[in-house]
Amino acid sequence: MSWNDLEGKDLISVKDWTKEELDILLRVAGDLKSRYYSGEELDILENDTFMMLFFNSSTRTRQSFEAGMSQLGGHSQFLAPETMRISLDREPGGGESIKDTTKVMGRYSEGIGVRLLEDKVDYYGQGTEILYEMGKYSTVPIINMASDIYHPCQSMTDIMTMQEKVGALRGKKIAVTWAYSPWVRSWGSIQSNILTSALFGMDVNLAHPEGYELDPDVLDLTEENAKKSGGSFTVTNEMDEAIKEADIVYPRNWMSPDRYEIGREKEIEMAGKHKDWKYTKKRQEELTDPGYLLHCMPVDRGNEVEDEIMDDPELSFVYDQAENRLHLQKALMALTMGGSF
Amino acid sequence: MSWNDLEGKDLISVKDWTKEELDILLRVAGDLKSRYYSGEELDILENDTFMMLFFNSSTRTRQSFEAGMSQLGGHSQFLAPETMRISLDREPGGGESIKDTTKVMGRYSEGIGVRLLEDKVDYYGQGTEILYEMGKYSTVPIINMASDIYHPCQSMTDIMTMQEKVGALRGKKIAVTWAYSPWVRSWGSIQSNILTSALFGMDVNLAHPEGYELDPDVLDLTEENAKKSGGSFTVTNEMDEAIKEADIVYPRNWMSPDRYEIGREKEIEMAGKHKDWKYTKKRQEELTDPGYLLHCMPVDRGNEVEDEIMDDPELSFVYDQAENRLHLQKALMALTMGGSF
Amino acid sequence: MSWNDLEGKDLISVKDWTKEELDILLRVAGDLKSRYYSGEELDILENDTFMMLFFNSSTRTRQSFEAGMSQLGGHSQFLAPETMRISLDREPGGGESIKDTTKVMGRYSEGIGVRLLEDKVDYYGQGTEILYEMGKYSTVPIINMASDIYHPCQSMTDIMTMQEKVGALRGKKIAVTWAYSPWVRSWGSIQSNILTSALFGMDVNLAHPEGYELDPDVLDLTEENAKKSGGSFTVTNEMDEAIKEADIVYPRNWMSPDRYEIGREKEIEMAGKHKDWKYTKKRQEELTDPGYLLHCMPVDRGNEVEDEIMDDPELSFVYDQAENRLHLQKALMALTMGGSF
Structure with missing residues (x-):
């Protein structure tokens, strides 16, 4: 063509x-x-x-x-x-x-x-x-x-950035994980990322607390994409399990499926029970390999991810990703x- | 020059x-x-x-x-x-x-x-x-x-479009008619249209229910323009009379002269008494010749005009007119x- | 360089x-x-x-x-x-x-x-x-x-305009004076003007009613600039004293240092006690030499300055300054x- x-x-x-x-x-x-x-x-x-x-x-x-x-x-x-x-x-x-x-x-x-x-x-x-x-x-x-x-423009940018930084994506491991923030974000960026990462042959680990399940149709399609591409797709309720040996970590807040029934205040209260869902320097050092930071921005610094990672030009892809x-x-x-x- | x-x-x-x-x-x-x-x-x-x-x-x-x-x-x-x-x-x-x-x-x-x-x-x-x-x-x-x-940019566009579609305008008949909508529109587009259509030699039929009279100075000027150009200008309170044998029909809602005294709600209520002022397929077929649709948009579909006319590429000028x-x-x-x- | x-x-x-x-x-x-x-x-x-x-x-x-x-x-x-x-x-x-x-x-x-x-x-x-x-x-x-x-873009424009109009600025006298208006303006334009005019060697006369003192750090820096450049800087509470023999007059409203404690209404009331702080034709003729009008705009006509000056193409720099x-x-x-x- x-x-x-x-x-x-x-x-x-x-x-x-x-x-x-x-x-x-x-x-x-x-x-x-x-x-x-x-x-x-x-x-x-x-x-x-x-x-x-x-x-x-x-x-x-x-x-x-x-x-x-x-x-x-x-x-x-x-x-x-x-x-x-x-x-x-x-x-x-x-x-x-x-x-x-x-x-x-x-x-x-x-x-x-x-x-x-x-x-x-x-x-x-x-x-x-x-x-x-x-x-x-x-x-x-x-x-x-x-x-x-x-959010296809975001997810294709994610792919472009990861290819630039780590080369061919087949067999690379990305952890896409819920993270605490009171910002109550939409699903588009995360859902497009897992779909697209799976399509490009990555091993995709999705992690979130119970109650933060994403669109089942998107999960099914991610599964299909992984099968076609030779990648893999797993879902867990343990952040540490997801980021273990991850090349890349994408820690990002998102809303629950009940967001519009329960209202914003209740949603923030619910998120507040999971403040330990944060990408910390300790987690990066002990669990990932090497755990480069991917994020669509804006980043809730101190909540989603620690400044020590965010400001480390070796670890953080975020400004180049934004560009x-x-x-x-x-x-x-x-x-x-x-x-x- | x-x-x-x-x-x-x-x-x-x-x-x-x-x-x-x-x-x-x-x-x-x-x-x-x-x-x-x-x-x-x-x-x-x-x-x-x-x-x-x-x-x-x-x-x-x-x-x-x-x-x-x-x-x-x-x-x-x-x-x-x-x-x-x-x-x-x-x-x-x-x-x-x-x-x-x-x-x-x-x-x-x-x-x-x-x-x-x-x-x-x-x-x-x-x-x-x-x-x-x-x-x-x-x-x-x-x-x-x-x-x-x-609204001179609109009315000169009306002329441009009609010339493209039906050729020389002298002797062509345009019906500019009030139509029902709760949108309560201003007078500029309509007033500029009749003024300009008359100036270009068209036979202009203006129609509206009683109570929807336009600016008398504009009506006088339209009359003058028609005289100078060899066109004509008539005003009626019967929609069917105006669109009879019309080459072009311009069905559009506008407010009454009392709009700012009586308020928006009362104005909408008043308009509601004239829901039959609509450019229908039936009227197009039975009365006009051929009754091309001209409209400055936005069109209140189903109120001002039926979809059957609006979506007929042979009859509707509106998208080309907008362009x-x-x-x-x-x-x-x-x-x-x-x-x- | x-x-x-x-x-x-x-x-x-x-x-x-x-x-x-x-x-x-x-x-x-x-x-x-x-x-x-x-x-x-x-x-x-x-x-x-x-x-x-x-x-x-x-x-x-x-x-x-x-x-x-x-x-x-x-x-x-x-x-x-x-x-x-x-x-x-x-x-x-x-x-x-x-x-x-x-x-x-x-x-x-x-x-x-x-x-x-x-x-x-x-x-x-x-x-x-x-x-x-x-x-x-x-x-x-x-x-x-x-x-x-x-507001450095404004003050450098002031310099550009004055240089165009009266030539070299060394030794030229500018009166920067508070003027009545209910508009309660910020300090940036005025403060940058005095700083910059002094830097370019002008004799800067600042005038305002008691209670309208500007930022002391800016006043100190203006003083310093004047010393370095061979210009001068004076502050007075008499408008007439400031504009005496001024080549250029800049009559402009600004707020008091208490603006955010006392609130907008009180501030306007306070300003209202000084309605005589206006650049009038009489003042221009009797005091200045020749008293060209400089102003960052918008001008509160009739309050800050009289139309007779504002509309005099020989006296008013304001449109060229804006350009x-x-x-x-x-x-x-x-x-x-x-x-x-």
């Missing part, structure tokens, strides 16, 4: 792309990173527009997509859906239909990114459904900038939005 | 431009559309700035102006006047004067767009007055991005802001 | 730069202004990104930095820190650390501007401390876009962000 075959393709979940397509994405990301460091000015998406629709707020995602378009010679629009009168429930009188909004945005742009988490829709999963619905109507690619289920968002997403936009290479 | 003569010209109402000037605008819009589809990269307004001052929120207008500047090699600033401390009442101590705000914005940009509807000023018409006041102070063009009275905002406004900015063609 | 030596340098206070460095900044600003008027398109910061972090709102600063980046071929991101979950108090669980936020922003951009006034931090001075802290972590320049203590923000800041970004000249 050629790069051009990716023109017009949506990226809503990593599962919608073949392994070969994802490998092209990684290769182009690496190439664009090199060209950035060589000081080359690019006009791959000159004068083009990428629309960013943030139903939920963002730091890195917005900054990296917007800087990425600038580096490619184009422009990102930072849109506020709350002023756009979009109807997510599609009753007459309720707002503009998703179909109309999507079709018109496609007339003004070469690509559309959407962030839509579970708290802005009626039920878990509907955010992702709406992205697929937009994909159906859209004449330009729909890019998932984090939905309730998935790679930029290059991975440039590659994604360049490929799907018809860039002139 | 030459294109350069339009440099520095404001567009606050279509009536401020001669027919010859408007024809140039349409010609350049068509030209820029062709060049866009040919894939040509333009640098007509390279590194230039267009300031967008939205006192009221926007979807299409913001997206299309911003994408338009990107396509021309320049940049749009999306400004939030609520953080700008502008004094609309100009008492000492009340905020920065309109004069100072305007003069300084002109030092940082090549053009300024403003949206200012009736709910942000003291009385209907004051929004437009403020735009003319800005025009007086400004050294760069002031573009009306929708005011309480006018033409982009090309029309690029032409407008290129001409008035001193673009290098 | 060469221009390249300024690459990577922060500008948080004018005192962090040598006089020689500031002179380079002024020279490049003048050069970029000429090139702008000659119609030259620049690609000095092509495809580069400047991040703007406004903890406090802005009019001119945002517009001029954003337009400046556009004119240099790059792009500014207008970021809303309130959606960025930054922890200014840096407790675990409180938000993302300043270190992490800064380091990641530096991966996506070539420079970072920050506005952070006293009302967003715990005490006067902490805003500036946080900028210095960001400077410590950042791999790209940190530009002060107004802090609680300083110079653009050129001065382009020079600053071009020099510190590694522009290709």
